[in-house]
Amino acid sequence: MCNQTKRTTTAFTRGLDDLRTGRRSLLKVAGAGGATVAISTALGARPAAAATTRRAYVLVLDGCRPDEVTAPLMPRAAALRDGGLNHPFASSMPVMETIPNHVMMMTGVRPDRSGVPANSIYDRAEGVVRDMDRPSDIRVPTVLEQLGAAGLTTGTVLSKEYLYGVFGDRATHRWEPFPVVPVSGHAPDQATMDAAVAMVEQHDPHLVFVNLGDVDRVGHSDVTGPLSLRLARQAALAATDLQVGRFVDALKASGRWADSIVIVLADHSMDWSRPDSVVHLQPVMDADPLLAGNVVIADNGGADLLYWTGDPASRAAAVARMIALASETPGVLEALDPLVDPTLRTGPLAGDVVVHCRAGWRFTDPDVWSNPIPGNHGHPATRPIPWFIGGGHPVVPRGVSASEQARTIDVAPTLAAYFGLGAPEGGYDGSSRLPAG
Amino acid sequence: MTNLDRRTVLASGAAGAAGAGLAVVSSRARPAAAAPSDQVFRQGVASGDPLPQAVVLWTRVTPTPDVTPGSGLGRATKVRWEVAEDAGFRRVVRSGTLTTGPESDHTVKVDATGLAPDTAYHYRFVSGGSTSPVGRTRTAPAETSTPANLRLGVVSCANLQAGWFSAYRHLAARDDLHAVLHLGDYLYEYAPGEYGYGRSNVDVRPHDPPTEMVQLADYRRRHAQYKQDPDLQALHARHPFIVTWDDHEVTNDAWRDGAENHQPEEGDYATRRATAHRAYDEWMPVRMSGTAATGDGTQLFRRLRFGTLAELSMLDLRTYRDQQVATPLMDPAIDDPDRTITGRAQLDWLKDSLVAPVQWKLVGNPVMIAPVTFAQVPKDLIGPVDDVTGILPRDGAPYNVDQWDGYTDDRRELLGHIRDRGLRDVVFLTGDIHSAWACDLPHDPATYPVGDSAGVELVCTSVTSNNLDDITGTPPRTASLSVEAAIQTSNRHVRYLNFDDHGYSVLDVTPARTQMDFYVIGDRADRNATSTWTASWATRSGTNKVEPVGRPVTGA
Numbered sequence: 001m002c003n004q005t006k007r008t009t010t011a012f013t014r015g016l017d018d019l020r021t022g023r024r025s026l027l028k029v030a031g032a033g034g035a036t037v038a039i040s041t042a043l044g045a046r047p048a049a050a051a052t053t054r055r056a057y058v059l060v061l062d063g064c065r066p067d068e069v070t071a072p073l074m075p076r077a078a079a080l081r082d083g084g085l086n087h088p089f090a091s092s093m094p095v096m097e098t099i100p101n102h103v104m105m106m107t108g109v110r111p112d113r114s115g116v117p118a119n120s121i122y123d124r125a126e127g128v129v130r131d132m133d134r135p136s137d138i139r140v141p142t143v144l145e146q147l148g149a150a151g152l153t154t155g156t157v158l159s160k161e162y163l164y165g166v167f168g169d170r171a172t173h174r175w176e177p178f179p180v181v182p183v184s185g186h187a188p189d190q191a192t193m194d195a196a197v198a199m200v201e202q203h204d205p206h207l208v209f210v211n212l213g214d215v216d217r218v219g220h221s222d223v224t225g226p227l228s229l230r231l232a233r234q235a236a237l238a239a240t241d242l243q244v245g246r247f248v249d250a251l252k253a254s255g256r257w258a259d260s261i262v263i264v265l266a267d268h269s270m271d272w273s274r275p276d277s278v279v280h281l282q283p284v285m286d287a288d289p290l291l292a293g294n295v296v297i298a299d300n301g302g303a304d305l306l307y308w309t310g311d312p313a314s315r316a317a318a319v320a321r322m323i324a325l326a327s328e329t330p331g332v333l334e335a336l337d338p339l340v341d342p343t344l345r346t347g348p349l350a351g352d353v354v355v356h357c358r359a360g361w362r363f364t365d366p367d368v369w370s371n372p373i374p375g376n377h378g379h380p381a382t383r384p385i386p387w388f389i390g391g392g393h394p395v396v397p398r399g400v401s402a403s404e405q406a407r408t409i410d411v412a413p414t415l416a417a418y419f420g421l422g423a424p425e426g427g428y429d430g431s432s433r434l435p436a437g
Numbered sequence: 438m439t440n441l442d443r444r445t446v447l448a449s450g451a452a453g454a455a456g457a458g459l460a461v462v463s464s465r466a467r468p469a470a471a472a473p474s475d476q477v478f479r480q481g482v483a484s485g486d487p488l489p490q491a492v493v494l495w496t497r498v499t500p501t502p503d504v505t506p507g508s509g510l511g512r513a514t515k516v517r518w519e520v521a522e523d524a525g526f527r528r529v530v531r532s533g534t535l536t537t538g539p540e541s542d543h544t545v546k547v548d549a550t551g552l553a554p555d556t557a558y559h560y561r562f563v564s565g566g567s568t569s570p571v572g573r574t575r576t577a578p579a580e581t582s583t584p585a586n587l588r589l590g591v592v593s594c595a596n597l598q599a600g601w602f603s604a605y606r607h608l609a610a611r612d613d614l615h616a617v618l619h620l621g622d623y624l625y626e627y628a629p630g631e632y633g634y635g636r637s638n639v640d641v642r643p644h645d646p647p648t649e650m651v652q653l654a655d656y657r658r659r660h661a662q663y664k665q666d667p668d669l670q671a672l673h674a675r676h677p678f679i680v681t682w683d684d685h686e687v688t689n690d691a692w693r694d695g696a697e698n699h700q701p702e703e704g705d706y707a708t709r710r711a712t713a714h715r716a717y718d719e720w721m722p723v724r725m726s727g728t729a730a731t732g733d734g735t736q737l738f739r740r741l742r743f744g745t746l747a748e749l750s751m752l753d754l755r756t757y758r759d760q761q762v763a764t765p766l767m768d769p770a771i772d773d774p775d776r777t778i779t780g781r782a783q784l785d786w787l788k789d790s791l792v793a794p795v796q797w798k799l800v801g802n803p804v805m806i807a808p809v810t811f812a813q814v815p816k817d818l819i820g821p822v823d824d825v826t827g828i829l830p831r832d833g834a835p836y837n838v839d840q841w842d843g844y845t846d847d848r849r850e851l852l853g854h855i856r857d858r859g860l861r862d863v864v865f866l867t868g869d870i871h872s873a874w875a876c877d878l879p880h881d882p883a884t885y886p887v888g889d890s891a892g893v894e895l896v897c898t899s900v901t902s903n904n905l906d907d908i909t910g911t912p913p914r915t916a917s918l919s920v921e922a923a924i925q926t927s928n929r930h931v932r933y934l935n936f937d938d939h940g941y942s943v944l945d946v947t948p949a950r951t952q953m954d955f956y957v958i959g960d961r962a963d964r965n966a967t968s969t970w971t972a973s974w975a976t977r978s979g980t981n982k983v984e985p986v987g988r989p990v991t992g993a
Contacts, residue, residue: 088979384979405745
């Protein structure tokens, strides 16, 4: 789920502060569509050093399912996949939400290390359920900072406000989308790609990280999704594919293709539920004598994060009760204690119990009207993602599929291997997906 | 009379009349062979269940001519085994000696360990001064390796009375296989005259013993007869087998506590089944309950891993299942959540298998899982379809309740698990039904192709067992076409169906796709029947759907 929790200070407000206070300088350039594109640059950043001709681009097709990347629906993306190195067995990581998986891409580590386990958490210190959209939420260096330390430049072109927020000013160059973002909190892909192309032309960063949000945004609201029709969704896929094609064409036209790798993946996929297939856990918890009034829920669409706010001494009993009650609720796939389940690695911020729903269901908490949207993710049904590397650089195998599982945490190690950077302290949790050597 | 090969009928008839069918078949196979090794190792050699560092080796010894299979005669006999890198056994890498005897019917089964992954080996046995024929086998790739492909021969339903095992011979001639997957009905229980070739049930070759197999000696003799078939012997010697059983390894339409073809006068069913399982454990190159030792358990469901590319989960759908419903005409019991085809433990185990961090989740599945309604099949053909597929009542009940269709709650749980966990690339590999199919596995067959598919099912046809044109007596690709069209009309997830031909399949798994090539053989009564490629269907990774492919994989 993307838009259900309240924000405190908006990310764009903080970005404007960066500009007003002079921490970043602003350049306005004419985009391909004629619209003005605003790109800020960190103070003191130098033009790209000539250390390497290598370029890398990461395009995130937010919420795209791997079976949607087909030739009739997404011919340009499919061609990029089929001409490069494909990982048909690829997975989003818990919690299968936008912010944590983008953070996993750029850090290469799981949320118990990065500090970002979900879109929406209960912030115990502030006593509020909030989005993880603050730069300080990421507690480890990202590959953006690693590249910067190595004298290379980076750029972020993030179509969603909370992604813009969480990555803050880590990149050398940052698209400032706030003039074009509609009320949904997402820039349309056309505008996003205008910005990406303009940034490449203007600043030529070594790495550009792009989020294309239309497929996800339309998927969330596609009321034909539960009927397996996904009419609006299919139109969005075709439109986003045009933008992928534009980017490839721009790389080829400018002569960058032969020096480039283009990593295309999704942060999670999408599952649709009918209005009657909802799981509403808050009243279940509040009806229990032990738990009543002491459970706060952060709703993440297909995952509910349950926080025990009562006496810490009673935590074990409370967790057992929460798991028992949630497990009995129709539509619940599993209720897990992250301290016990080794697969989650969500860390303390994701609460005391992580509850996943079955395919075709969604959570709505704390209120029954909290989550009205049909398309959701966060549950295991939404783990499959596309994950492939295209591009003209000789390091990219041509027309190869690999059987190893690829994950969102593999992006940073892949970039580090490509640029010859070492691993961060403690090593990566992911692995490079480029052939060794 | 069907289009049976006349010379073969005469030959078989002569053998049957002489009351020595076994000897005749054997001498036909090796007309000039009378060397001592042939007398000691009459049932050949076999290997199976390849792991990265181990493979099961098998043979049987006949130390003296009176120690015939099932006889219970003979003394303890020492047998040496050798595994070598070369055909000349100059580089023997593993060897050992063990003792067999009448308690295991003089079969020899050893788990050769300490081998290198993804490596071809030669093996042989030595006993009483005789050396066995040399077998060839291959270990599985290491668990963390990334194999470019996995290629398996796929077979099921080989009824010796119904014809020659040409399918086995053609697979044995291929050098590009990593193993052979046998999906069950490796042998049949029937007496001569009960189930043979075509409409008239002509026995191309009569079974030995000349009775239905019920007692331990019967099962042992029948296993021995099959292993003396030259084509099966050649295939065993060439490639490792990965086997599961269906019903005929015990008796027709077996379930947990009985079987259609088990009558009270044949004794206690549990005893009969234990007997059949014991003979199977003795005579097949398989690890039961995790070991190559016999008598230490008969759990057949197990996993075999092929690097990061694939894991194969072999199912046992006979030992734990509830009884088939008696009146399949919409009996609500087919949906009863308390009825099971897998048993609780095996279903949980299978669900665990499917979440393994391996790309292709292959399931060795003895009976079809794709839902199939036969509701549109023309009335006059219901009978023949029933004879092929199992239990279709003449009043047009729409389901084969011996398949997963008779146990819908297990299927619902399994397909729901696939959907809930976001699993991809699950491929069911199936036998039993004497026909070739390629199907999607829709979550909702009623609305399909709208909606998602949980995976695919690829069904190989029978090696010899009768199918539709054999039973109707019509020429191939005539009457069956209307049945196939009717089935596909009311089952839009059934993309390919061939009810007429016998043969084998070749499965090729790569990270990009899994493809099954369907080969058909000529007349089963023809000892030298040829083999022809007829169709190929593939599922591209991540699609969970099948699509036609224009040509088979090369290497044949």
